[in-house]
Amino acid sequence: MIGQLLVGAAIGCLYALIAQGFTLTFRTTGTMNFAVGEFVAIGAFVALGLAGVAWLPAPAKLVVAALLVALLGALVFRFLIRPFLNRGAHDVRWLLVTVALSMLLVDMLRNSQGTQHRPMGFAKADGLLDLGIARLPTQLALMAVVCLALVVAIALLVTRTGLGTRMQAVAEDAETAELVGIDARRTGLISYALGSGAAVIGASLWIAYVGVFPDVGPLLLVSAFAAAVIGGLGSVWGVLAGGLIFGVTDQMMTVWFDATVGSIAGLVAVIAILVVRPAGLFAQRQEVKV
Amino acid sequence: MVRRRRLLAVGGAAAVTLLLAACGGGGGSESSNGKQAKIGLIGPKSGAAQFYWTELSRGIELAQPDVKSAFGVTFDLEEADDKGSPEVASRSVQTLLNEENVDAIFGPSQSGPSLQVAETIQRTGRPWLVPIAAADQIIAPNASPNWAFRTNNNNSDAIAVSANYLWAKPDAKVGIFYGADAYGQSNNDLLKAYTKAHGKTIAAGEVVQPGATDVSPAAQRMKNAGVTSVFIAVSTGADNATVVKALKQVGLAPERTLATATTLTGFTALATPADWKNLVFLEPRDLTGGPFTTLVQRYQAKYGKQPTSAVAVFTTYTAAYLYAQAVAKVGDASKHDEVREAMENTGQLKILGQVFDKPFSAKDHELYEADPSSWYTIGFDPQGRTTTVGKVAQG
Numbered sequence: 050m051i052g053q054l055l056v057g058a059a060i061g062c063l064y065a066l067i068a069q070g071f072t073l074t075f076r077t078t079g080t081m082n083f084a085v086g087e088f089v090a091i092g093a094f095v096a097l098g099l100a101g102v103a104w105l106p107a108p109a110k111l112v113v114a115a116l117l118v119a120l121l122g123a124l125v126f127r128f129l130i131r132p133f134l135n136r137g138a139h140d141v142r143w144l145l146v147t148v149a150l151s152m153l154l155v156d157m158l159r160n161s162q163g164t165q166h167r168p169m170g171f172a173k174a175d176g177l178l179d180l181g182i183a184r185l186p187t188q189l190a191l192m193a194v195v196c197l198a199l200v201v202a203i204a205l206l207v208t209r210t211g212l213g214t215r216m217q218a219v220a221e222d223a224e225t226a227e228l229v230g231i232d233a234r235r236t237g238l239i240s241y242a243l244g245s246g247a248a249v250i251g252a253s254l255w256i257a258y259v260g261v262f263p264d265v266g267p268l269l270l271v272s273a274f275a276a277a278v279i280g281g282l283g284s285v286w287g288v289l290a291g292g293l294i295f296g297v298t299d300q301m302m303t304v305w306f307d308a309t310v311g312s313i314a315g316l317v318a319v320i321a322i323l324v325v326r327p328a329g330l331f332a333q334r335q336e337v338k339v
Numbered sequence: 340m341v342r343r344r345r346l347l348a349v350g351g352a353a354a355v356t357l358l359l360a361a362c363g364g365g366g367g368s369e370s371s372n373g374k375q376a377k378i379g380l381i382g383p384k385s386g387a388a389q390f391y392w393t394e395l396s397r398g399i400e401l402a403q404p405d406v407k408s409a410f411g412v413t414f415d416l417e418e419a420d421d422k423g424s425p426e427v428a429s430r431s432v433q434t435l436l437n438e439e440n441v442d443a444i445f446g447p448s449q450s451g452p453s454l455q456v457a458e459t460i461q462r463t464g465r466p467w468l469v470p471i472a473a474a475d476q477i478i479a480p481n482a483s484p485n486w487a488f489r490t491n492n493n494n495s496d497a498i499a500v501s502a503n504y505l506w507a508k509p510d511a512k513v514g515i516f517y518g519a520d521a522y523g524q525s526n527n528d529l530l531k532a533y534t535k536a537h538g539k540t541i542a543a544g545e546v547v548q549p550g551a552t553d554v555s556p557a558a559q560r561m562k563n564a565g566v567t568s569v570f571i572a573v574s575t576g577a578d579n580a581t582v583v584k585a586l587k588q589v590g591l592a593p594e595r596t597l598a599t600a601t602t603l604t605g606f607t608a609l610a611t612p613a614d615w616k617n618l619v620f621l622e623p624r625d626l627t628g629g630p631f632t633t634l635v636q637r638y639q640a641k642y643g644k645q646p647t648s649a650v651a652v653f654t655t656y657t658a659a660y661l662y663a664q665a666v667a668k669v670g671d672a673s674k675h676d677e678v679r680e681a682m683e684n685t686g687q688l689k690i691l692g693q694v695f696d697k698p699f700s701a702k703d704h705e706l707y708e709a710d711p712s713s714w715y716t717i718g719f720d721p722q723g724r725t726t727t728v729g730k731v732a733q734g
Binding site for chain 2: 052056156159160163164165177189255258260264268300309311
């Protein structure tokens with residue numbers, strides 16, 4: 050049972066990392082990238098392409114893939130999302146653009162790379178890690194540690210550094226932040242790049258376990274979005290709780306019932322939490338002057 | 340003089356036109372010219388199951404030079420993309436039959452689209468080769484005449500042979516991991532139907548979500564149920580890998596672990612030799628035998644890579660050969676009735692040295708049978724290469 054709990058927590062850490070990307074961009078731009086799953090898939094295919102480069106160590110390959118996807122994230126923000134900002138809260142064309150982009154990318158990946166699962170060829174640890182009280186697949190343990198470290202690092206960046214202060218200023222009032230010299234759009238661009246790139250590193254460790262394939266997006270997107278909603282959109286620490294709650298609920302319901310119940314239990318938890326706390330567990334209440 | 344020349348010219352042109360019309364209109368069809376057959380090739384050129392299209396078209400490509408040298412038959416291919424969708428397949432088949440006026444249909448590759456077009460093809464009356472799709476209902480056993488010929492095994496035959504293997508010991512406790520998709524559900528339903536018909540029970544049934552990271556809870560339940568034979572019916576090699584990893588994680592080492600041929604799609608690349616040590620799957624074709632390996636080697640030589648589904652290539656090659664042999668016998672691909680009859684009455688079909696004697700009859704349009712003595716148990720060696728363990732009937 051403890052082993053199952055740990056597996057749920059490990060997968061929850063991955064959801065938390067991807068959810069952190071949602072949180073970053075939502076804080077700074079009020080938008081989210083619904084094509085993040087396909088960005089992760091692109092990163093995995095880049096990593097797959099780098100697998101044969103013998104002189105590049107595995108962590109460097111992941112970093113290269115992450116940097117390229119970070120650049121893609123920045124470009125998408127600059128050319129496909131930014132044009133729709135500052136046109137009112139009801140302008141949701143950014144949402145349509147990212148959903149359309151997701152469909153376009155998955156089709157391009159399927160048609161260019163095929164739909165089969167392929168081994169990534171590196172960043173894979175075989176076997177089971179014996180923790181004394183339970184055994185956990187070593188790869189999942191590695192993924193959990195890396196994802197957790199990245200979630201915490203991003204949270205600290207946002208809460209303890211100058212860049213984080215600028216992000217918070219933009220999050221609270223973008224117009225006023227610009228008046229004091231903060232480039233809100235550049236901040237948004239950095240958020241997109243950081244969120245996309247970090248997701249690639251964590252998700253690649255998961256993909257090394259299950260194989261590289263174009264359809265990873267939908268598998269990750271819903272769970273990560275649920276984690277962000279549970280934690281409270283905008284809360285950089287809340288996503289961690291959100292990811293763990295979602296991952297553990299899904300896993301334990303699968304243990305106690307079956308995979309069908311498990312796959313919907315996490316979403317039921319989202320609804321239950323939203324009923325009690327509509328802004329999520331850790332989001333700060335927004336006071337708006339009217 | 341000029342008038343006379345004009346009359347001659349007009350008369351000559353009319354004669355040439357009539358002659359050309361007579362040449363092109365054999366049997367009222369413009370689709371073929373004797374031993375040249377116009378084939379409608381339909382499958383998922385785009386979409387999630389694109390590799391099935393690749394193998395379908397490559398299976399035909401590999402057969403073309405062989406059927407030309409063996410029977411003098413050539414294929415003129417008319418391609419159609421069904422995008423893996425029954426709706427699109429329905430439209431595409433109408434176009435192939437009514438506008439392109441093809442002599443035969445090969446495909447669709449998948450069961451859903453094939454089931455959708457079955458009635459249309461039967462009604463139109465055109466030889467229909469089903470080289471890959473395995474759903475039982477595609478071939479209607481009571482159709483008369485029956486235009487469909489399957490060169491792959493069907494699902495219920497595979498399940499019957501699998502059950503024979505899983506319950507080799509009558510008191511075996513059998514558990515099934517099945518995918519939450521159509522493939523897994525269909526296997527689960529067929530196994531349930533088998534158990535009902537044969538007085539057996541399934542000790543544990545666990546659904547696997549495609550792409551799942553961890554199915555150890557399901558494996559634990561299977562262990563708790565005391566399962567001794569495990570059947571894995573999931574649609575990708577990756578999901579197969581997830582299941583065997585979970586068995587190891589919970590310490591369940593069944594006496595028999597049986598997968599389906601989907602395990603060939605990337606399983607060994609995602610698992611370790613310890614994971615596949617006791618894993619086998621069953622095939623009516625000897626995947627390490629001469630005919631099969633010959634075709635795979637030719638595939639590699641021509642396309643520079645291993646096929647994603649060598650079985651699909653082989654069964655498509657077989658379909659092309661079967662059809663060409665019938666066309667050669669009739670001498671005219673546009674005589675559809677006669678070609679169908681020739682396929683039904685095939686005396687012997689030789690595929691790269693493998694011989695099928697009287698493979699079809701009016702009531703049987705399936706190339707393979709559910710006879711365990713003719714099926715092979717296939718496993719993997721430590722390097723991940725397929726290896727034939729023996730015949731299923733040998734245990």
